[in-house]
Amino acid sequence: MTSSSQALDAGVAAKLPDDVEQAAARALRRYRGKVRFWRVAIIVVVLGAWEIAGRTGAIDPFFFAMPSSIAAKLRVWLTVGTPIGSIYAQVWVTLQESILGFVIGSVLGVIAGIVLGRNRTLSDVLTIYVRIANSVPRVVLGSIFVIAFGLGMASKVALAVVMVFFIVFANAFQGVREADRALISNARFLGASPLQVTTSVVIPSAMSWILASLHISFSFALVGAVVGEFLGSRQGIGLLIATAQGLFDAPGVFAAMIVLGAIALGADAVLTAAERRLLVWRPAATADRW
Amino acid sequence: MPSTEPAPAGAPIIELRRVSRQFVTPDGRSLLALRDFDLTVRRGQFVAIVGPTGCGKSTTLNLITGLARPTTGEVEVLGRPVDRIDPRVGFVFQSDALFPWRNVLDNVTAGPRFRGRTRSDAEAAARDWIERVGLAGFEHHYPHQLSGGMRKRCALAQTFINGPEVLLMDEPFSALDVQTRVVMQDELLRLWESTGASVVFVTHDIEEAIGLADRVYVLTARPATVKAVYDIDLPRPRVLSEIRYDERFVAISRVIWNDLRRDAIALA
Numbered sequence: 001m002t003s004s005s006q007a008l009d010a011g012v013a014a015k016l017p018d019d020v021e022q023a024a025a026r027a028l029r030r031y032r033g034k035v036r037f038w039r040v041a042i043i044v045v046v047l048g049a050w051e052i053a054g055r056t057g058a059i060d061p062f063f064f065a066m067p068s069s070i071a072a073k074l075r076v077w078l079t080v081g082t083p084i085g086s087i088y089a090q091v092w093v094t095l096q097e098s099i100l101g102f103v104i105g106s107v108l109g110v111i112a113g114i115v116l117g118r119n120r121t122l123s124d125v126l127t128i129y130v131r132i133a134n135s136v137p138r139v140v141l142g143s144i145f146v147i148a149f150g151l152g153m154a155s156k157v158a159l160a161v162v163m164v165f166f167i168v169f170a171n172a173f174q175g176v177r178e179a180d181r182a183l184i185s186n187a188r189f190l191g192a193s194p195l196q197v198t199t200s201v202v203i204p205s206a207m208s209w210i211l212a213s214l215h216i217s218f219s220f221a222l223v224g225a226v227v228g229e230f231l232g233s234r235q236g237i238g239l240l241i242a243t244a245q246g247l248f249d250a251p252g253v254f255a256a257m258i259v260l261g262a263i264a265l266g267a268d269a270v271l272t273a274a275e276r277r278l279l280v281w282r283p284a285a286t287a288d289r290w
Numbered sequence: 291m292p293s294t295e296p297a298p299a300g301a302p303i304i305e306l307r308r309v310s311r312q313f314v315t316p317d318g319r320s321l322l323a324l325r326d327f328d329l330t331v332r333r334g335q336f337v338a339i340v341g342p343t344g345c346g347k348s349t350t351l352n353l354i355t356g357l358a359r360p361t362t363g364e365v366e367v368l369g370r371p372v373d374r375i376d377p378r379v380g381f382v383f384q385s386d387a388l389f390p391w392r393n394v395l396d397n398v399t400a401g402p403r404f405r406g407r408t409r410s411d412a413e414a415a416a417r418d419w420i421e422r423v424g425l426a427g428f429e430h431h432y433p434h435q436l437s438g439g440m441r442k443r444c445a446l447a448q449t450f451i452n453g454p455e456v457l458l459m460d461e462p463f464s465a466l467d468v469q470t471r472v473v474m475q476d477e478l479l480r481l482w483e484s485t486g487a488s489v490v491f492v493t494h495d496i497e498e499a500i501g502l503a504d505r506v507y508v509l510t511a512r513p514a515t516v517k518a519v520y521d522i523d524l525p526r527p528r529v530l531s532e533i534r535y536d537e538r539f540v541a542i543s544r545v546i547w548n549d550l551r552r553d554a555i556a557l558a
Binding site: 180182183185186187188189190191192193196200201204205207279280281282283 | 355357375377379380381383385386387388389390391392393400401404405432433434448449452
């Protein structure tokens with residue numbers, strides 16, 4: 001479908017006079033330029049207004065900081081270090097906790113989703129408990145984990161796992177349930193055993209659901225790790241934030257936020273690349289628009 | 291008496307005897323889909339089942355595959371009562387049932403791989419079938435990159451590679467445009483004649499049924515039962531694009547249409 005209609009478009013375009021083509025290209029360039037201009041304009045206006053408001057005293061820079069003081073804080077962290085040691089060490093600790101929590105939580109979520117999605121009775125029995133567990137604010141569990149697993153990495157990983165699990169589970173479960181009946185019947189007629197139906201039909205068709213959930217769940221893993229560090233730890237970005245808070249260091253809190261944002265964006269880029277590779281079979285309807 | 295011996299030529303391969311099938315709808319009412327249904331398919335025979343939309347044609351196929359059980363009556367396939375999906379039965383679906391995440395080659399190898407053949411063995415057989423259905427050169431295309439007709443070719447290769455003795459087809463070409471449909475009908479006859487499978491072909495298109503089949507079962511509206519059976523004595527091999535102008539074909543169509551007229555008017 002897609003490739004043939006593209007070929008058709010190309011054929012039509014080739015017959016158009018040059019000036020029409022050039023005009024279209026110019027219009028497209030103009031439009032892209034406009035989008036880029038407004039993107040930059042918005043950030044300049046927001047940061048500029050913030051900076052001016054802070055300098056003129058419209059807001060108190062002691063509580064709300066200013067872009068310039070945040071940038072200065074980041075520079076110090078990156079070049080000299082933070083009150084609790086090298087920034088890179090803190091990033092590395094938080095990253096490790098998030099990645100471990102993300103991987104363990106996703107694997108458990110996928111397995112649970114597939115098992116319950118494939119077993120009607122089991123899912124009918126357990127759905128109610130999953131719903132209850134899902135409605136409880138899970139961040140509170142962080143306190144339990146710090147008590148049980150101590151100030152080290154384990155308590156943060158555990159909280160990240162819990163945060164990730166439910167999201168991935170819900171998506172995997174839904175993905176399994178949505179697997180096309182015709183594909184499952186076809187596999188059975190072709191000779192697939194129930195296990196082969198699961199591995200070669202159900203899991204691949206749930207894959208787009210699962211991959212979609214992984215995007216959000218890495219941010220949740222990060223939240224789990226940071227909140228865990230907040231509640232009690234010896235290193236990590238969460239501790240950095242808690243320390244800055246204790247010192248009434250507003251620029252420090254914002255600077256830590258920016259570091260976390262950078263980590264989340266980086267992880268998202270990695271996941272997007274992985275998703276592209278895994279879903280080559282899908283029609284290019286979700287082509288790169290950004 | 292049912293026997294597990296391979297049936298000789300002309301022996302019944304599929305037998306439905308006075309079969310009825312009742313459903314219970316979600317709101318608790320019972321619905322009779324089939325009533326006192328008799329059907330016999332002999333070895334190597336091409337049988338078409340025609341009937342108004344929603345009359346229970348697909349139910350018939352589900353009974354033959356074992357996906358549905360008869361409420362009363364008996365269903366025997368390949369000499370024994372049906373209790374599960376038989377590996378000797380192949381099924382071609384109305385919808386697109388190719389695995390979208392597998393390319394053509396991997397779709398066609400699916401059956402042999404599920405059945406435990408080695409990858410190289412399965413691929414050799416698959417390349418042969420891909421060639422036979424005219425998809426050579428498209429081995430590494432994904433289904434979404436193929437046209438509707440090419441996807442059907444792939445589905446046929448995927449089913450034929452398992453060497454089914456019984457081939458069940460549920461309106462397989464109904465989603466295709468008219469020209470492609472005729473091409474695929476000829477393709478199907480060519481492939482079928484080389485394998486000798488027994489076919490049950492469900493369709494709502496009477497011309498398609500007459501052109502393809504040795505015997506046409508016409509069903510009544512729900513609850514479906516056999517309204518009439520027609521033996522089609524058109525010589526084989528047939529070419530669908532030409533047969534529609536054949537005098538015998540026209541005569542048979544006229545007889546069946548006349549018989550159906552009253553039903554069709556009642557339904558319209």
